[in-house]
Amino acid sequence: MSRGLIVRSTMASDLTWAVCLALLGAALGLVAQWGVIRHGWQGTLELQIAAVEKVEATRRLAAIQTYPLDQVLSIHQEGRAVFIDAREPAEYRELHIARAVSLPASQISVRQVAATLAGIARDHPIVVYCGSADCHASLRVAEFLQKQGYTQVAVYVGGFRAWDEAGYPVDIVR
Amino acid sequence: MWGGFAPGMRPDIPLTSSAKNWLVIAARLVLGGLFLYAGLAKIFKPYNFAAAVQAYQLLPPALVAVTAVFIPWMEAVAAGALIIGWKPRSAVLVLSALMIVFLAAIVITMARGLDIDCGCGLLVDRPVGWQALLEDGILLLLLLGLYTALLPPRAAVQAIETVP
Numbered sequence: 001m002s003r004g005l006i007v008r009s010t011m012a013s014d015l016t017w018a019v020c021l022a023l024l025g026a027a028l029g030l031v032a033q034w035g036v037i038r039h040g041w042q043g044t045l046e047l048q049i050a051a052v053e054k055v056e057a058t059r060r061l062a063a064i065q066t067y068p069l070d071q072v073l074s075i076h077q078e079g080r081a082v083f084i085d086a087r088e089p090a091e092y093r094e095l096h097i098a099r100a101v102s103l104p105a106s107q108i109s110v111r112q113v114a115a116t117l118a119g120i121a122r123d124h125p126i127v128v129y130c131g132s133a134d135c136h137a138s139l140r141v142a143e144f145l146q147k148q149g150y151t152q153v154a155v156y157v158g159g160f161r162a163w164d165e166a167g168y169p170v171d172i173v174r
Numbered sequence: 175m176w177g178g179f180a181p182g183m184r185p186d187i188p189l190t191s192s193a194k195n196w197l198v199i200a201a202r203l204v205l206g207g208l209f210l211y212a213g214l215a216k217i218f219k220p221y222n223f224a225a226a227v228q229a230y231q232l233l234p235p236a237l238v239a240v241t242a243v244f245i246p247w248m249e250a251v252a253a254g255a256l257i258i259g260w261k262p263r264s265a266v267l268v269l270s271a272l273m274i275v276f277l278a279a280i281v282i283t284m285a286r287g288l289d290i291d292c293g294c295g296l297l298v299d300r301p302v303g304w305q306a307l308l309e310d311g312i313l314l315l316l317l318l319g320l321y322t323a324l325l326p327p328r329a330a331v332q333a334i335e336t337v338p
Contacts, residue, residue, distance in 0.1 A: 006326075007325075010263075010325065010326065014261075014263045014264045014267055015264070015267065016264075017261045017263075017264035018261075018264040018265075018267035018268045018271070020264070021248070021251055021252050021255055021261065021264055021265060021268050022248050022251075022252070022268050022271075024251050025244065025247040025248035025249070025250065025251035025252065025268075026244045026247060026248060028247050028251065029217075029243040029244050029246070029247030029248075030243070030244075032217075032247070033217075033220050033243045033247075036220045036221065036224065036239050036242060036243050037239045037240055037243055038239075039239060040224075040235050040236045040237070040238060040239020040240060041236050041239070043235060043236075045224060045228075045235045045238060045239050046228070046235065048221060049221045049224055049225045049228070052221040052222070053221075053222075053225065056222075088289055089289070104289065106289045106290060106291060106301050107289060107301050
């Protein structure tokens with residue numbers, strides 16, 4: 001038997017068993033998580049994802065200070081906190097709460113936090129917001145900041161939409 | 175059939191380098207452990223992973239759900255097989271194929287300019303970008319290296335070659 005033939009035979013056998021392993025995994029997934037697949041076929045996956053995210057967000061928000069619109073306005077007017085916009089950079093450039101700085105949840109990193117909050121003390125009040133009451137980007141950023149040692153991090157739960165609709169001060173990137 | 179026994183325990187493969195054998199076992203356990211953890215993390219939070227898959231905007235909802243279920247289970251089964259040493263080369267091939275799928279998805283998403291979480295972070299969330307691409311690329315190279323190391327040694331092949 002030639003070496004080439006042995007190697008080819010070994011690889012063919014490996015591939016066959018790889019397919020078997022993958023099928024085994026797929027079968028186990030099908031049985032164990034049929035509910036998820038069913039939501040996909042029925043077109044209700046997005047609703048289910050939103051419901052799960054909402055439950056999780058509620059649980060996680062319990063560990064973070066939150067502010068409603070009226071309270072966050074007075075904090076903003078008195079300049080008592082740094083406002084952080086957790087939305088995507090393009091959304092921030094278009095319009096944001098006046099004097100807010102951009103720290104997108106999708107790009108958050110230790111380096112990004114250090115650059116954005118340079119000179120801000122760890123115990124300085126920080127208010128994080130995202131697009132609306134249904135988004136979770138502010139929560140992710142707030143949790144990240146807490147892990148980085150910022151002790152007075154709060155989330156403004158109404159989000160930018162409610163702020164803008166109320167006619168409060170906004171700004172664009174010039 | 176059973177790969178990764180301690181040096182000297184496999185009568186069919188001559189003991190050429192015990193250091194290499196231990197390195198292969200360590201690589202199997204470390205890589206297997208990493209992928210098992212990643213797979214289980216997704217299995218326990220299927221809707222979170224479905225949201226991550228959906229964010230790539232590459233698949234219709236029905237296929238998002240199937241992908242979000244199949245990938246973690248394939249990952250966990252292959253990682254488990256790699257750890258216990260059952261068909262370890264085939265397990266490595268499954269994990270390599272998954273890494274190629276992840277890499278392709280990351281490259282396509284980067285080309286489209288989407289700023290999303292890659293859904294592939296082991297301990298922390300990572301955005302789609304060069305770092306995720308580099309890490310997954312290194313993992314793929316390690317897997318391919320492990321596959322090569324798990325192939326029967328040349329001496330064993332030569333021994334078979336002498337069989338008429």
